[in-house]
Amino acid sequence: MIEPDAPDNTYRPIVLDPADRADAETLRRLTETAGIRTVDLRAGLRAELASLAAPPPGLDPDAERWVYYPWRHSLVAILGPAAFRAIRLDRNRNKLTRDEQRRLAELTIGVVGQSVGHSVAFTLALEASCGRLRLADFDSIELSNLNRVPGGLFDVGVNKSVVTARRIAELDPYLPVEIWTAGVRADTADEFLDGLSLVVEECDSLDIKFAVREAARRRQLPLLMDTSDRGLFDVERYDLEPGRVPFHGLLGETTGAQLAGLETRAKAPHVLRILDPGQLSARMAASLAEIGETVTTWPQLGGEVQLGAAIVTAAVRRIGLGGKLSSGRTRVDLEAALDSLAEPGHVDDDIADIADPVEQPPADPLSAILACAQRAPSGGNAQPWRLRGTARSIEIALDPSGTTAMDVRLRGSAVAVGAALHNARVAAAAHGLLGTPELIVDDPAAPLLALLPLATGTDPDLAAEYPLALNRQTNRRLGTAAPLPGTVLPALRSAAAAEDATVHALTGIDALAAAAELLGASDRVRYLTPQLHTQLYAELRWPGEDLRTGIDVRTLDPAPDELAKLQVGRRTDVMARLREWSAGSALGEFTVDRVRSSSALIAIGFRARAGDGPDLADYARAGAAVERVWLRAQLLGLAVQPVSPVFLYADGCADLRSVSPEFTDTLAGIQRHFHNLLGIPDDENVALVLRLSYAAAASTRSRRLPVPGSRNDG
Structure with missing residues (x-):
């Protein structure tokens, strides 16, 4: 029997299930008892339940209970145990x-x-x-x-x-x-x-x-x-x-x-x-x-x-x-x-007020060719080459010393060498010194050696690209998502075809959104794989550090909240927790937001010249195509940003395992869906993925190491 007045030792509430006949009868008597206050919280709790991020599966929002508190003379309507606790404990997570x-x-x-x-x-x-x-x-x-x-x-x-x-x-x-x-x-x-x-x-x-x-x-x-x-x-x-x-x-x-x-x-x-x-x-x-x-x-x-x-x-x-x-x-x-209070360490989040030196191309032709080659793009601005110039030739030797896990079998470095060779050809054509280039694989001096003999030739199309090559830059700002004019993709495909490469393009809100999720998932793997995370932050350069290599954080043009996330993201203990929880989807937000704001996403594909699969020379030729496409896109008023997924240079499970042993299967699935989305044939490889957008000018241009002095011998 329910007593309206609780004894002093009453301490347990009476939980009533209205779906139970006996409980329903007790509930009816309580609601008819004078002096008992009724409080109904169900509507508010259901609204809270609906607002939860990732609620536990299988919750029944219609399950409810009435709770009678004798010492309060009160009857309270709430949700069932599972939903109630999901709401009450959600902020524990x-x-x-x-x-x-x-x-x-x-x-x-x-x-x-x-x-x-x-x-x-x-x-x-x-x-x-x-x-x-x-x-x-x-x-x-x-x-x-x-x-x-x-x-x-x-x-x-x-x-x-x-x-x-x-x-x-x-x-x-x-x-x-x-x-x-x-x-x-x-x-x-x-x-x-x-x-x-x-x-x-x-x-x-x-x-x-x-x-x-x-x-x-x-x-x-x-x-x-x-x-x-x-x-x-x-x-x-x-x-x-x-x-x-x-x-x-x-x-x-x-x-x-x-x-x-x-x-x-x-x-x-x-x-x-x-x-x-x-x-x-x-x-x-x-x-x-x-x-x-x-x-x-x-x-x-x-x-x-x-x-x-x-x-x-x-x-x-x-x-x-x-x-x-x-x-x-x-x-x-x-x-x-409290006796040991101290001023907190100052966090310098001002990355804008650093004066950049104005870089002018050298006056003498040989140095100008080397400087233009040095301005070529490379993963993480690693500049994975050794440049040497003589009166007779330019040598660009692949330097494997700074290889990262993403640079599978030096393929990314070979793409960079190919881009540098293209820039050297552009500058040589502009100075009337263009010769016929040669790519040598497995030279005793380097895994890949690009040679450009200096002659007395030129090429008007290449020479026209010289000012574009000197001013090429990465632009990571958010775009307007404006559609591309119909003439843009044919022009980019023509530029790639000049180097026997192809352009696979995605446009449209839905396709770009799907690609954004895949690239964001790839970035999550990059953060959560210890070796990739270490290498990612080793690439970043902060105010006061040497900005001539690596990625100057200013070139990311981060919003204040993105900069804060970037600073938190460097913590290995935080990444370990997210990995433990199988969480961290927000780690890819920077890329997701930018790809969604793009006008197009393109992949530069190529086929091996020999039947045994592409060698480093094939990747270098594709690197030249990447640079041609990049320069043409900037000429057409587009902002260009490489958005290289961590699986970019992986060909098969063994390669994926070398990139991320922890997420091999995950990367295999993302890679498969990404290639299907872009329509990349099985017999093609990808040199680079570029995001194209209409955006405000980048605030900062990445810098380069000084060009080695040229030699007049030989």
Whole structure:
């Protein structure tokens, strides 16, 4: 029978399922009982549920319960347990993942003593760091307790464990709570600990403290205790050390029986041995001398009690999730921390106000050809070549010393060498020194050697590209997504065809959106693969660093939030967590946003000249096509940005495994879908992927290493 007036020891709400016939009848009687207030939260909770990002699967938004709180004379309508907890605990993520929450929900925790223990139990319930609570205290709330127990005047005279349980019930009516209003005695300690995962001891009686420890040792349970003053916190891992002496051995041979019934004055020596008088705060130590004189009993502050609850809860999480937590003692001293306040380290997020030197092409033709070759694009602005010029020739040798995992079998470096050779030809044509180039594979001096003899020839089409090559740059700004005029793609295909390459293009909002998601997924792999992440940030150059190689962060033209994400993204511990959680989809947002704002995405494809697959010379020829297409696109007013996926130069599973052993299968799937989306035939390879857009001019142009001096010998 439902009683409108609850007895003082009522602490559990009555949860009613309207789909159950008996519960429905009880609910009907309650709604007809005078004096019972009804609160309906269902509509608001359903709106919250609908707004959750990635809610757990299988939730029933129509499942509901009515909860009757006798001590409140109130009836509250809420959602069913699964939906209720999904909403209430959503903001735990990902300080606690859903899997971790499920693991913690398997814990049953006992809390002995409900002064400090009240805050401990409530914080555990607040975070859902347990699935069941057992609370014990024989005492009732007095007004003097309300300096540290977060109750109210209506709780005065009510058993402390009842007060705690009621407060938890009003937070989460589905969390099971059991109370022992007689407290724990030496002869009931084993019974109290029966079925617990761990115990938190916060009582005042020394003999009961000892009895709880002896019982915990018998049952091999972890025991935690917070003592508030200077954040004193103790851990006794009887689960790991069954023979461990209680109180870390600080009481010597003293037994629980010897501590029973002691007067406050007689307890003092034992208490001080536990607390270590030399480590007490000055205020606590001075107060101890005044107990029974000018102060009634041990002083405790509400803030220190709340801190203790946070410490205990953090320790419970560690134990429950299998983290490291050894036996011992520590202090989390806020007063000391406040004494050591210091100015925070300055984070320099101003990357704009750096003057760039004005680069003029050299006056003499040989140096001008070398300088133009040096301006060619390369992955990560690595400039993976060694340039040498003589009166007879230009040599561009592939330098493998800076190879990254993405540069599979030096294919990306070969593309860069090919682009540099094209620039050298352009400059040579403009200066009337053009000869016939040659590509040599597996030369003893380099894996790939590009030779450009200097003669007396020219080529008007190549010469016309000279100013374009000197001013070519990457533009990573967001585009307008304006469609390309019909003449653009034919012009780019014509430029590629001059080097026996092809252009595969994507246009249109839907196609670009699909490509953006695939390229974003590729970027996620780049961040979450340790070697790729390390190499990514090794490429970036920040203010004050040498900007002549690598990617000057200013050339990213990042928005303030993107710059902040880039700074956070360098942390390997953050990437490890995201990898552990199978998360990190936002890591690709920079690329996703830019591809979605594009007018087109193109891939420059090519076929091997021999039947055994492309060699480095084939990739170099494709690199020349890349540079021709890039220059033609800029001539047509387009902003150009390479958006190389990490799988770009991988041909087969073995190559993908060398790029990212952790995500080989993931990359294989992304690569397959990407090639299908662009219509790249199986017998073609891709030299580079370029994003084309109409965008504001880039704020910064990447710099280059100085060009080596030319030689007049030979």
